[in-house]
Amino acid sequence: MKKIFPLLLLSATVQAQNRFPKPDFESGYNYPDFNYFVPNETLWNVIDVVLLVIMMSIVAYAVVYRRKRAPVFIVSIISILYFGFYRSGCVCSIGAIQNVALALTDSSYSMPVFVFLVFILPIIFTFFFGRVFCAGVCPFGALQELVNVRNFRLSKALSSVLSIIPWIYLIFALLYAVTRSSFIICRFDPFIGIFRMGGDFGVIAFGGLLLLASVFTGRPFCRFLCPYGALLSLFSHVSLKHLTITPNCINCDLCRNACPVDAIRPPYENKVKESRMAGVKRLFAYLVFLPLMGLAGALFLRLASDSLSEANKEVRLHELVMQNETNPQDIQPVDVEVFFAQGGTIEELSSRVVEIRKQFTVYSTVAGALMGLIIGITLINLSLKRTRKSYEIDNAACINCGRCFNYCPQNQLTNKKE
Amino acid sequence: MEENPKNSVSPISRKKFLKICGSVAAGAAIVSVSGVAAKRMLQKEGNCLWQIDPAKCTFCGRCATDCVLTVSAVKCIHANKVCGYCDLCGGYYRTNVKDLNTAAENLMCPTGAIFRKYVEDPYFEYTIDESLCNGCGKCAKGCNSFGNGSLYLQVKQEMCKNCNECKISKVCPSNAIQRVPVEKSYMLKDG
Numbered sequence: 068m069k070k071i072f073p074l075l076l077l078s079a080t081v082q083a084q085n086r087f088p089k090p091d092f093e094s095g096y097n098y099p100d101f102n103y104f105v106p107n108e109t110l111w112n113v114i115d116v117v118l119l120v121i122m123m124s125i126v127a128y129a130v131v132y133r134r135k136r137a138p139v140f141i142v143s144i145i146s147i148l149y150f151g152f153y154r155s156g157c158v159c160s161i162g163a164i165q166n167v168a169l170a171l172t173d174s175s176y177s178m179p180v181f182v183f184l185v186f187i188l189p190i191i192f193t194f195f196f197g198r199v200f201c202a203g204v205c206p207f208g209a210l211q212e213l214v215n216v217r218n219f220r221l222s223k224a225l226s227s228v229l230s231i232i233p234w235i236y237l238i239f240a241l242l243y244a245v246t247r248s249s250f251i252i253c254r255f256d257p258f259i260g261i262f263r264m265g266g267d268f269g270v271i272a273f274g275g276l277l278l279l280a281s282v283f284t285g286r287p288f289c290r291f292l293c294p295y296g297a298l299l300s301l302f303s304h305v306s307l308k309h310l311t312i313t314p315n316c317i318n319c320d321l322c323r324n325a326c327p328v329d330a331i332r333p334p335y336e337n338k339v340k341e342s343r344m345a346g347v348k349r350l351f352a353y354l355v356f357l358p359l360m361g362l363a364g365a366l367f368l369r370l371a372s373d374s375l376s377e378a379n380k381e382v383r384l385h386e387l388v389m390q391n392e393t394n395p396q397d398i399q400p401v402d403v404e405v406f407f408a409q410g411g412t413i414e415e416l417s418s419r420v421v422e423i424r425k426q427f428t429v430y431s432t433v434a435g436a437l438m439g440l441i442i443g444i445t446l447i448n449l450s451l452k453r454t455r456k457s458y459e460i461d462n463a464a465c466i467n468c469g470r471c472f473n474y475c476p477q478n479q480l481t482n483k484k485e
Numbered sequence: 486m487e488e489n490p491k492n493s494v495s496p497i498s499r500k501k502f503l504k505i506c507g508s509v510a511a512g513a514a515i516v517s518v519s520g521v522a523a524k525r526m527l528q529k530e531g532n533c534l535w536q537i538d539p540a541k542c543t544f545c546g547r548c549a550t551d552c553v554l555t556v557s558a559v560k561c562i563h564a565n566k567v568c569g570y571c572d573l574c575g576g577y578y579r580t581n582v583k584d585l586n587t588a589a590e591n592l593m594c595p596t597g598a599i600f601r602k603y604v605e606d607p608y609f610e611y612t613i614d615e616s617l618c619n620g621c622g623k624c625a626k627g628c629n630s631f632g633n634g635s636l637y638l639q640v641k642q643e644m645c646k647n648c649n650e651c652k653i654s655k656v657c658p659s660n661a662i663q664r665v666p667v668e669k670s671y672m673l674k675d676g
Contacts, residue, residue, distance in 0.1 A: 086569070088569070089569070090569065090570045092604065098566055103671050104643040105670045106670075167518070170525050170526075171518070171521055174525065177531045178531045179526075187515065191515060194508075249655065253649045266553050301511070307508060402658040
């Protein structure tokens, strides 16, 4: 009896579909056997993570301890060939931001361990050695690095304005990820189409333009678009160990000229002498200005939250359904038809959409506040002038590519001695 | 102004102190994020591959047009053990065909990817040439409307690029595309 019961159940579900009985073959016909290919995903993920760690270690050792560029160059080529063309990009550390954000806010989302490792390992390495991931382990950075011939410098005003974009991009990516709307970093990834040699034409064209731009100026994507670079710059800023200017620097300015990302700052003497009182006043002005910027941003995005929520699939479906209710068509859109066929009711959908809209209001307020703060901090940083006695590396901006090493005469000397 | 030189020498410069504070904060951030994520990952095992749930699929045809690949990684597959081996096959012939022959105007598949072989009266065996299939799902729709539903759409894992977010899943009207564990990488009808 025990055995018959599940069998009965099974046959009931199958018979719901079986309009025609299973044929009785008399000619000894055998059913063909199909074996569907299952990729050995676990093995590949292990290889990916191990390679990631090895390559970052090589870069860290070569750049931070040995001041050599050649290993970084080799790592770049391996990264483009393996992570880029062979593995064709997914999942990458940049995109993994969204998975991690979603996993942290939504407990129903399941994130594979591998994705988390891809996200956190470069951050850990950055915390110890600076942005060694960006140097050449990231296939996107490596690709731009290899095509870079000339290094035209952008004006400080332009590069400061453009360097806000990665933060805004990061914040929007988080907003759309935690509301389960879309992974915009993956959707608008400019280089993945090049690695896969196919994809959305607009995005590939954009990637092509970026590559063209990176022939003439260093790493436009890394500097002015990459949200993961923005995140890493925070950790690089306070990294425990970081590449420094060659000791016994002779102030020749050659390294600054070679740097593709403007991370080397020349000596600067701040001639403006400010009285203590004026300094205190300025500090207070900043402390008032910053929260105001945050508030303005929060208000702005809160007002825009309804139109932002339209990126969500459910919200769009709700709109389609409502349109169809007010103005019924003979042929319903597929989405509406399927929605009703699956037994969806308008009330249930509406309540879900109200919930999503609420989420959007909360999260976009936070996102707006963050954006305001970031724009404010950028402006404040522009107005600060600090005296530098010698050349200094901006740890947050430095991507450890090692281009400066070959230009530094002091470094050449020590290399020769070795 | 007289100043005691001992007091004016700070044991640590302001910049250094701020940097240490920053490092501590960054380290704490890494540890706490890892902690929370580890807790989440221990509760639930992550799913790695994309697959179509045939029970939900409505054969809307978007798989053919919305995959990031030029020729979609979604293909029609055939469950022989479910198939009725009919002569008048809803997946093979268009509706209202006059003659049951292999003339192109009679066939459902726009790329001619379905082939049939006579087994014995009145049975025909159907096979799909996956190199021709574009995943439009027309045959699957016909088979599910008039037959046993043995033709259905699946993501071919050797072709799928395993995007972080499947582009088709964002336009799928029935949310049939979902993440599955590696060991259940196909949702087959004939088990």
